[in-house]
Amino acid sequence: MGKIAFVFPGQGSQTVGMGKSVVEASEQAKDIFAKADERLGFSLSDIIFNGPQDTLTNTTYAQPALLTTSTAILQLLEEKGITADYVAGHSLGEYSALVAAKALSFEDAVYAVRKRGEYMEEAVPNGIGGMAAILGLDREKLQEITNQVSAEGDSVQLANLNCPGQIVISGTAAGIEKASALAKENGAKRAIPLQVSGPFHSTLMEPAAQKFQSVLDEIDINDANIPVVANVLAAPIEKAADIKVKLIEQLYSPVLWEDSVVALIELGVDIFIEIGPGKVLAGLIRKIDRNVKTFSVQDVESFQAMLEELQ
Secondary structure: OOEEEEEEOOOOOOOOOOOHHHHHHOHHHHHHHHHHHHHHOOOHHHHHHHOOHHHHHOHHHHHHHHHHHHHHHHHHHHHOOOOOOEEEEOOOHHHHHHHHOOOOOHHHHHHHHHHHHHHHHHHOOOOOEEEEEEEOOOHHHHHHHHHHHHHOOOOEEEEEEEEOOEEEEEEEHHHHHHHHHHHHHOOOOEEEEOOOOOOOOOHHHHHHHHHHHHHHHHOOOOOOOOOEEEOOOOEEEOOHHHHHHHHHHHOOOOEOHHHHHHHHHHOOEEEEEEEOOOOHHHHHHHHHOOOOEEEEEOOHHHHHHHHHHHO
8 A cells, every 4th residue: 555645625515414423423523523612612513513504604614614524534534543644635624634734733723714714704895806617728728818817907816726627716706707708718618606705815815814824823833743735835844834834825825736636646645535524625636646546534434434445
């Protein structure tokens, strides 16, 4: 067996009831939900388990909810002594990866992502910015298009480079509209507006990054026990000072997911275990390289299935 990477999903994977079976199976997992409620001063677990979905999808709840659920599921693997050689997370998922690598305590991380969600919501008034998925166009061409539209006065950038032929752009509503039209003219198969509350991973998030700096200043960030492949670099980092800088940059920089997965494979990873709700990352990883093994662990059943296959 080669090397193992734990990967953690970002916003969009949240569903009411996620993590319930894990809480019933593991005291450690149950404890994670209790710690979240205590640190945040309200019952996040009630929103996660009972909804409503609209509330859970709100950025300020979705971010701590996904971190909490992913960390709770991680307890199942830790209890069985399954360890990773590397960790990575998609956007918000990077915080779950940092908890797994012991660079952040869970309590500090859940507080930080709650504030991160608030500042992201506040940075751009509703309706001013957005995001869209562009399918079937290569990154070089799309980069040219977004550069052109931005130069003409409507800010838009590449935000998530997910896998070949799937890139999310982010920026002003006008920028998204113009870039989407140009992308289709230049051969993109589709341009799909995303149901998000803001232009995440674009320069419009710089005000959020400035505010968020003070949050990171008040929590403890440690050197990572396991190398963390950072979204901004698509390369492993371990030093606390580097982690802090990259978390700030991550708010307004593209998520280099495809590059991160390629980097992990080059580092010898051939098993990717997605820890958290949904199967989005496993799907993207298979589109990047069909030769690696992927698992999505989102509940007790999928955890048991993974154990059987790994043994």
